[in-house]
Each structure stands twice: as C-alpha cells, then as structure tokens.
Amino acid sequence: MVDEQETSGDAVMTRIGQAVMLLHGGxxxxxxxxxxxxxxxxxxxxxALHQCTLAHYMADAQDDPADELAWDLRALAAAEGPSEERTARHEQSLAVRAFYPSLYLNLAADYIKLRHPEAARVHLDRARAATDALADDGYGNGVRAAIDRLERALGAD
Incomplete structure (x- = not known):
C-alpha cells in the first residue's frame, strides 16, 4: 500500500511538472x-504538498489578477497543511518551509496588481522574513532578488 501511494504521489508531481513545462514554454x-x-x-x-505546488503554479497561469490571488491563497493554505513526515519523503528543495518566501512574494505581487499596497507590504515583509529557509543557490538568490525588486517598486509608489 505504501509503495502504491509513493508511486501515485510521484505520478502527480510528474504531471504537475509537465504542466509547468508547458506554462514556462508559453x-x-x-x-x-x-x-x-x-x-x-x-x-x-x-x-497538501501536491495542492500547494499545483496552486502555486496555477496562479502563474492566470490572466486575471483576482484569479491569480485566489490560487496563491490556496497555495498558502495548502502549505500550512502538510505534515513533516510527508514532506520528508520529497527532495529537500520541495520542503514546504522553502515555499513560503515565494508564496508571500507572489501574494505581494498580486496585491500590487490589485492596487492594495498595504496588503502587498504585509506579504512582502513576510517574504523577506522567510528567506532564511532559502538555500544560497540560483533559486534562493532569484527569490531574494525578486523580493528586492518588488520592494523597490513598492517604495516608488
């Protein structure tokens, strides 16, 4: 039964990854x-880890900023749900804790698009506070740089 669940879980992540490739391919x-x-x-x-991952990327596929916000909120809600035991079965890069900076960054960007700068600042502060979960690698540095860019953009308003 456990082997069946692992295979099924891997299949879901594979399917999400395939859809992400389509998204990134345009x-x-x-x-x-x-x-x-x-x-x-x-x-x-x-x-919950599948839900978080899928909702995180589904938000990026939206054309309407309100729909994007709704999916990003689903991703955040799902991130708050998985158990340590479940996340331990995935590679380190998929640890839920490492999702938070990007989740909060996306929420801040959503609120900027929707012209809610106060809410954007709250989530941008949360993104910055969560960056200790990021590795010193391309992904982590990219998220930190995006936080910096959004802070500058928000400060210019």
Missing part, C-alpha cells in the same frame, strides 16, 4: 487545462 491555456484536471483529482483529499 502554452498557458494547455497548462491551465492540465492544472485544472489535476486539481479536480486532488483538491478534496489530496496531499
């Missing part, structure tokens, strides 16, 4: 369709 519509299909399967009783 096929937003197909990515949205695939994300929606996976979400329909995992939204009610799915693994």
């Amino acid at each position: 096929d937003r519509e197909e990515a949205r369709l695939r994300f929606a299909s996976i979400w329909a399967e995992i939204s009610d009783a799915g693994d």
